[in-house]
Amino acid sequence: VHAASKTSIETDNADYDGNQIRMQGAVYIQHEFGNLTCDKGVLVMKEDGQSRLDPDRIFLYGSVKVVLHDGSILTSEEADINCQTLE
Numbered sequence: 001v002h003a004a005s006k007t008s009i010e011t012d013n014a015d016y017d018g019n020q021i022r023m024q025g026a027v028y029i030q031h032e033f034g035n036l037t038c039d040k041g042v043l044v045m046k047e048d049g050q051s052r053l054d055p056d057r058i059f060l061y062g063s064v065k066v067v068l069h070d071g072s073i074l075t076s077e078e079a080d081i082n083c084q085t086l087e
Contacts, residue, residue, distance in 0.1 A: 006032045007053045009043070020044050021055075029058065033086050034068040036060060038079075055083050 012025030021043040029036040029043075039062030043055040060079040067073050081087070 006030075007043075007055060009053070011041075018045075019047070027060070031055075031058070031081075031083070033058075033081055033083070034066050036064070036066050036079075036081075038062055038064045057082055 008030045009021070009023065010026075010028040011023035012027075013023065015022045022040075023042070024040040027036075027038045027041045029041070036058070038060040041061060042059040043053075044057040044059070046054055046056045058079075058081040060081070062077065064076045064079045065073065066075075066079065
């Protein structure tokens with residue numbers, strides 16, 4: 001899935017219900033926060049009615065690896081990213 005925003009995703013399996021994209025298997029997300037990889041994740045979309053790929057929150061599970069733009073690497077089993085505050 002690629003869109004006209006700063007976010008793109010690649011995954012083995014995705015399910016979109018209009019509010020969330022649930023991904024499973026070799027998840028890779030390019031976001032302004034950094035490059036994110038994990039085993040499964042959920043993108044919760046903003047409720048502003050726009051159709052572009054612009055998540056409000058990103059939840060990552062299993063072998064989470066975040067590579068920030070300055071080259072820093074964060075690893076964890078779970079992550080919760082607020083896309084508004086980039087925390």
